[in-house]
Amino acid sequence: MNTEESYEIRLKVNGKTQQITAPARRLLSDALRGELGLTGTHVGCEHGVCGCCTVLVDGAPVRSCLTFAVAVQDREIRTVEGLAADGGELHPVQEAFKECHGLQCGFCTPGFLMTACALIEQNDDPTEEEITEAIAGNLCRCTGYQNIRAAVRYAAEIVRSDKT
Amino acid sequence: MKPSPFSYHPAASVDEAAQLLYELEDAKILAGGQSLIPLMNFRLASPMHLIDISGLAELSEIKVSETEVEIGASVTHSQVLQSEQAGSALPLLVEAEKLIAHEVIRNRGTLCGSLAHADPAGEMTAVISVLNGRVDTASVSGGRTIEATDLFEGPLQSSLREDELIVSATFPKLGPRTVSSFREVARRHGDYAVAGAVSVVEYDNNDQVQSARAAFLSVGPVPTVVSFDDLLRGTRIEDVGHSEIYNFLSSQLEPHGDLQASADYRRHLAAEMGWASLEACI
Ligand SMILES: Cc1cc2nc3c(=O)[nH]c(=O)nc-3n(C[C@H](O)[C@H](O)[C@H](O)COP(=O)(O)OP(=O)(O)OC[C@H]3O[C@@H](n4cnc5c(N)ncnc54)[C@H](O)[C@@H]3O)c2cc1C
Ligand code: FES
Ligand code: FES
Numbered sequence: 001m002n003t004e005e006s007y008e009i010r011l012k013v014n015g016k017t018q019q020i021t022a023p024a025r026r027l028l029s030d031a032l033r034g035e036l037g038l039t040g041t042h043v044g045c046e047h048g049v050c051g052c053c054t055v056l057v058d059g060a061p062v063r064s065c066l067t068f069a070v071a072v073q074d075r076e077i078r079t080v081e082g083l084a085a086d087g088g089e090l091h092p093v094q095e096a097f098k099e100c101h102g103l104q105c106g107f108c109t110p111g112f113l114m115t116a117c118a119l120i121e122q123n124d125d126p127t128e129e130e131i132t133e134a135i136a137g138n139l140c141r142c143t144g145y146q147n148i149r150a151a152v153r154y155a156a157e158i159v160r161s162d163k164t
Numbered sequence: 165m166k167p168s169p170f171s172y173h174p175a176a177s178v179d180e181a182a183q184l185l186y187e188l189e190d191a192k193i194l195a196g197g198q199s200l201i202p203l204m205n206f207r208l209a210s211p212m213h214l215i216d217i218s219g220l221a222e223l224s225e226i227k228v229s230e231t232e233v234e235i236g237a238s239v240t241h242s243q244v245l246q247s248e249q250a251g252s253a254l255p256l257l258v259e260a261e262k263l264i265a266h267e268v269i270r271n272r273g274t275l276c277g278s279l280a281h282a283d284p285a286g287e288m289t290a291v292i293s294v295l296n297g298r299v300d301t302a303s304v305s306g307g308r309t310i311e312a313t314d315l316f317e318g319p320l321q322s323s324l325r326e327d328e329l330i331v332s333a334t335f336p337k338l339g340p341r342t343v344s345s346f347r348e349v350a351r352r353h354g355d356y357a358v359a360g361a362v363s364v365v366e367y368d369n370n371d372q373v374q375s376a377r378a379a380f381l382s383v384g385p386v387p388t389v390v391s392f393d394d395l396l397r398g399t400r401i402e403d404v405g406h407s408e409i410y411n412f413l414s415s416q417l418e419p420h421g422d423l424q425a426s427a428d429y430r431r432h433l434a435a436e437m438g439w440a441s442l443e444a445c446i
Pocket of ligand 1: 047048049192193194195196197198199200201202237263264265266269272273274275276277278280281285286287288324328329330331354355356357
């Protein structure tokens with residue numbers, strides 16, 4: 001039987017560096033869920049279309065299903081588990097999704113949260129068009145999107161009011 | 165599904181990438197992975213070695229000169245969009261980039277990767293074709309320049325040799341009396357276009373057309389370039405008008421049918437997009 005070559009991969013996830021041993025073909029989504037037990041990142045389509053696997057790499061949203069873990073060593077990776085503060089206080093995007101009923105089954109939610117988080121970190125006063133554009137790459141089969149848009153708008157509002 | 169096993173080689177330089185590409189059996193370049201990894205996840209591609217060029221600083225530059233814009237092979241779609249320099253030198257690049265997928269995909273996918281991938285539905289294959297741009301390559305036997313007209317051989321088939329990588333793509337800037345425009349139809353915003361056209365029109369000193377051409381995406385195995393010179397030279401687009409342009413394009417284009425659109429419907433869409441992109445150049 002062929003034995004597959006393994007790699008020692010350093011992953012910096014939510015501020016914590018961990019070492020995993022995995023083959024080169026390990027997708028970042030599977031490394032997060034399998035090796036690191038961070039099952040908040042969901043996997044739907046594995047070809048970049050649904051968006052539920054979206055995580056942040058150096059602040060920018062990327063598809064973890066279209067990224068090899070070995071290729072993002074030492075980069076700053078953030079997942080949905082890193083959003084809430086240590087004491088459990090919700091991040092503004094989480095608070096807003098809860099408040100505005102931005103989720104139903106919740107399967108798509110981690111991807112939307114990370115995408116919304118990246119948007120409001122870049123721009124805490126997005127226009128309606130910018131909100132729509134930012135979340136256009138994420139699919140939700142439940143909500144009909146209106147409450148998700150409202151949640152992103154409200155999350156930005158929370159961030160702005162926290163600053164004043 | 166999951167990709168099949170491969171060995172990973174982060175290249176430390178272009179020379180090393182070229183050397184590895186030459187030495188290793190069944191090796192492929194990994195740039196942003198936004199076309200290659202979906203294919204690998206579905207086991208439609210299963211290379212034994214991947215040579216990662218995404219971290220190479222020597223390929224990360226956008227250079228703007230008097231006459232051209234040159235984009236290095238590790239520059240992502242998002243970096244092109246964010247480059248004020250590139251945007252003001254060649255607004256068409258920005259117009260086209262906005263039509264490519266969504267920000268998440270653009271954050272990793274590269275412009276040169278979409279040329280190497282040679283998908284005739286890719287916006288950049290049409291842009292480089294209509295502008296008569298070129299790519300520069302590297303290999304152990306030396307680099308060469310491939311003109312856009314010679315770059316695409318078929319769907320997902322470029323004229324790159326197996327031991328050769330693209331180091332940059334170069335787009336000529338448009339002259340002062342030249343206008344461009346991109347129009348496409350996609351099922352949903354961010355999807356690959358069912359059909360689309362990008363036009364470039366040059367005017368003479370009397371505001372009449374001196375030359376005009378369009379490149380079409382998703383209508384053939386490679387980007388299709390159509391010249392309007394015989395139809396439009398010495399006149400104005402609005403004087404020739406929609407029906408003549410539409411009929412001319414319908415006779416020129418030979419699209420295929422697939423699940424998204426029959427051949428006839430696609431010919432209709434492409435001819436309409438051809439007209440719409442010309443009209444936007446008036
Ligand atoms: C959901 C989704 C939607 C998309 N929508 C669009 C769209 O609407 N329009 C569009 O144009 N694209 C679209 N794309 C594809 C995207 O533009 C990719 O970024 C691009 O096609 C490939 O670039 P990459 O850097 O990701 O290349 P990779 O995936 O890394 O590589 C693609 C191929 O090119 C080869 N390659 C890459 N770089 C080089 C090089 N420098 N030299 C030699 N060979 C090289 C690789 O070996 C591989 O065969 C979409 C992708 C996804 C996942
Ligand atoms: S699982 Fe990554 S986009 Fe669907
Ligand atoms: S809440 Fe169910 S898919 Fe979005």
